[in-house]
Amino acid sequence: MPYWDNARFACIVLVVLGHAIQRLTYDSDIAYALYLLVYAFHMPAFAIISGYFSKSDPPSRRQMARIITDILVPYIVFELLWWVTKSVVEGDVEPNLTQPSWTLWFLLALGIFRLVLPYLALLRWPLAWTVVISVGAGYLPNVDSTFSLSRTLGFLPFFALGWWLRERDVVDRLRLLERKAWWARVAAVAVFALAAWAAWGGLAGWHEMDMRNWLFYDQDYAALIGEAPWWAGGVRLALMAVAVVLCAAFFVLVPRGRFAFTPLGTYTMYVYLLHSFVLYPLRESGVLRGLDPTWLWLPVMCALSVAIAVLLASRPVRWLFRPLIEPRSRWLFADPGVLPRAGASDPTGSRRPPSTARHRP
Template identity: 80%
Template sequence: MSAPSPATGSVARHRRRVPYWDNARFACIVLVVLGHAIQRLTYDSDIAYAMYLVIYAFHMPAFAIISGYFSKADPPSRRQMARVITDILVPYVIFEALWWLTKGLFEGDPDPNLTQPSWTLWFLLALGIFRLILPYLALLRWPLLWTVVISIGVGYLPNVDSTFSLARTLGFLPFFALGWWLRAHDVVGRLRLLERKAWWARASAVAVFLLAGWAAWAGLETWHGMDMRNWLFYDQDYSHFLGETPWWAGGVRLLLMAVAVVLCAAFFVIVPRGEFPFTRLGTYTMYIYLLHSFVLYPFRESGALRDLEPTWIWLPLVCLLSVVITVLLASKPVRWLFRPLVEPRSRWLFADAALLPHAGGADPTGSRRPAATDRPPSRG
């Protein structure tokens, strides 16, 4: 029997499931839930605010890097185009409708407007836009440089705002492009970045986060004055923070992007390489991402997370509850119940049923998984 060709071996390597990426997805989604959970605590607790700043400095850039790593820059096939509809656009419309209903019931102001994503839904639109423009970016020389220019430049344009989440999408575009670039140039493979790291590498990564935490804590007065939390959302033009738009305003975003890359690098070093009980949960990040906001909504809007003292009890408790919420939302019963909303088949939309994704498939972040075992029973 002849040995497999290098190309065949390369394909096999890429198709083999690597627990590391599921671990990274799970860690990212825990940080998403945690960041949203402690948001109300930041009004009354300086340490919660410092923690919030560190999380928001890198967790969505890390998610965008992972999504970009598993994205292809080839012109999309008909099946891939259909996946944009089934995995992104249809869930977006479904969950926007759920938010209109929720706001109508509890706030009396549903404000139905598909052009203004509700809370966490901006990232679904961002993923869709990322996928649409990546083939064009890949045609350019220095694509990463162009995305940085776009991200910085969009901050000078007040007319690019939250409509279709365009400001935020273009703001985070460099991180998505960076993930794609790392895969396209096999940087992870050539530098053996998925191999177990030496203790000093992990210690250095931990030191980076300790330094970030110290900087967030020591500069609290400055960060409050700058409205730093909103800078990290990448969704406002510079005049929103500075009252005007000085020429150097883009330098602030560039610096924040550099900080994000350093923290993301440290994060990816710390993520464990092996397989753990939580590893498989990393394949269901979209369930957690789309559903957790409904779980947190009553706590945030009722004021239950305000004026909680002492912080040293409540902050760790909220952190623990965030992990519990994350695990529960990725559990099999929850997936079984909400699969028609999170992963709608949308058969009626397509003239060609062959375009529908295969069982198992992948979520919008590129997380591939085996054929689903948690589907609702067939109705024949």
């Protein structure tokens, strides 16, 4: 269905955009407001999509093999690449697979999401339990970035929400993907306008409470505010509610038809894993600091983000980097028959059409 590929591509563009403008936020309030708006919902939306295409049945041997081939092996490969990169640029850096580098946390989160989903599905009120887990994890200082556990637990409710929507057939029963009423699109635009106004109008407060780090879901409350008062979990709960509303508005605005960029939505993992290497020189060299005027450079960075996403999802780039992102892992398995025979899938949920799928023996 083109809709979901469009949504995936829009999400990955937002991921690139958020990372591309990060350095601009130190010198520009407008960039910081846009950064907060993007981070308020783009990873929750990605988690919802991933959950929507996940199954809660006990995994088959082939599905278990996919976690290894599509998530664990690329994670190790790119962690090693980041170790080499940072060693060359920053000096002596010890490799540490327990601390995901930059964007790689989401790979581990996807693997953990899929491992725990069959157990969550056994519970009554699974969504409520994931909210309790997410909010409660913030009170525990030992739940940190090791194996991306803090972010995994933080974003778990959004993944579970996506699964719940599919499990309860909510999208089809309410015909949410059919032609949308004009008022729904107007309401969605109004939601984003209100969120943008809040991001811009409350900048002083957002700076004071270090809102960007709240949106990362990767630190406990004491690290964010110096202590962990009883009401700290309410802040995360409020941010989760805001994220759900913004995600709903986002999904309303995603077009349903097929466009030139639609096929690129099935290759989001190429963009996700590679774009950080493209942006790393720009971020570390300092060329993105002090760019003025903002009204010129911020749109330039937005356009560059789209261009990077399109380029990294293109056929030549996929051909070149497929051995790293989709390594042939037959040698790992005692029974190579557990490997899928065709139709490779993106870990975020998309399944490639047979005409473009790479055959795996």
